[in-house]
Amino acid sequence: MRTDAPLRAVEASAIEPAPGAVVRFAAVGDIHVTRASAGTLRGLFAQAGELADALLLCGDLTDYGTAEEAHVLADELAAASVPVVAVLGNHDHEAGTPEVVTGILEDAGVRVLDGGSCVIEGVGIAGTKGFAGGFGRGSLGAWGEAGIKRFVQEARDEAMKLEAALAKLRTPRRIALLHYAPVAATVQGEPPEIFAFLGSSRLEEPILRYPVDAVFHGHAHRGTPEGRTLNGVPVYNVARPLLQRTRPGEPSLRVIALPREPAPQETVAA
Numbered sequence: 309m310r311t312d313a314p315l316r317a318v319e320a321s322a323i324e325p326a327p328g329a330v331v332r333f334a335a336v337g338d339i340h341v342t343r344a345s346a347g348t349l350r351g352l353f354a355q356a357g358e359l360a361d362a363l364l365l366c367g368d369l370t371d372y373g374t375a376e377e378a379h380v381l382a383d384e385l386a387a388a389s390v391p392v393v394a395v396l397g398n399h400d401h402e403a404g405t406p407e408v409v410t411g412i413l414e415d416a417g418v419r420v421l422d423g424g425s426c427v428i429e430g431v432g433i434a435g436t437k438g439f440a441g442g443f444g445r446g447s448l449g450a451w452g453e454a455g456i457k458r459f460v461q462e463a464r465d466e467a468m469k470l471e472a473a474l475a476k477l478r479t480p481r482r483i484a485l486l487h488y489a490p491v492a493a494t495v496q497g498e499p500p501e502i503f504a505f506l507g508s509s510r511l512e513e514p515i516l517r518y519p520v521d522a523v524f525h526g527h528a529h530r531g532t533p534e535g536r537t538l539n540g541v542p543v544y545n546v547a548r549p550l551l552q553r554t555r556p557g558e559p560s561l562r563v564i565a566l567p568r569e570p571a572p573q574e575t576v577a578a
């Protein structure tokens with residue numbers, strides 16, 4: 309567990325009017341683009357460019373993971389005037405070709421993270437889809453049938469991907485980008501019977517071991533907008549249906565600001 313207490317992420321509206329002192333991230337997940345979505349998301353993505361320095365997409369970008377849907381999303385994202393970083397969700401895997409969705413989006417300039425990382429204006433972003441398995445004492449254990457063990461191993465593999473991505477980052481500020489929830493707090497509101505399918509405490513473990521300033525995820529459409537990890541890192545559920553329900557009349561984006569850190573000093577050899 310961390311003992312240092314970095315300045316946390318804050319709601320971007322709380323720090324205006326000094327936007328130059330911060331880096332702002334607009335996040336949304338679960339946009340579930342279909343062929344009928346053409347023309348419906350450009351306004352939202354244009355707003356992201358006005359409100360933030362980057363747009364973060366937390367999976368379930370498409371509804372069935374088809375190439376057609378991915379092309380629709382790529383066209384809509386042309387309205388975003390800022391860098392776009394994404395992870396895939398379970399829906400993006402439904403057609404069995406997530407690499408096709410990734411390729412179409414990357415051709416459109418989106419950085420799709422699957423256990424990788426990138427840096428936006430000095431802030432490191434580590435991302436992976438995540439997986440299910442449950443939280444705390446409700447976590448499924450790797451015991452018994454081979455199928456159960458494979459299921460649990462999938463969650464462990466996703467947690468290890470997040471850990472490896474965080475370990476590579478050398479930036480003073482870090483964001484973890486997920487589709488599945490790493491804590492139970494942000495799935496509250498969903499039927500308890502399906503909590504185990506909405507995320508996994510295994511995804512929280514890397515966030516306890518590496519400094520992280522904010523976590524974004526989606527997937528739990530009826531969850532809770534905000535929670536915290538065991539060590540106090542803010543966790544934002546940015547599933548679009550949840551944002552629409554809890555912030556009626558506002559853009560379905562969660563905009564969070566992190567302090568803009570000065571560029572690291574060059575080390576001059578004596």
Ligand SMILES: [Fe+2]
Nearest residue numbers: 338368527529
């Ligand atoms: Fe979704």
Ligand SMILES: [Fe+2]
Nearest residue numbers: 368397398527
């Ligand atoms: Fe999902």
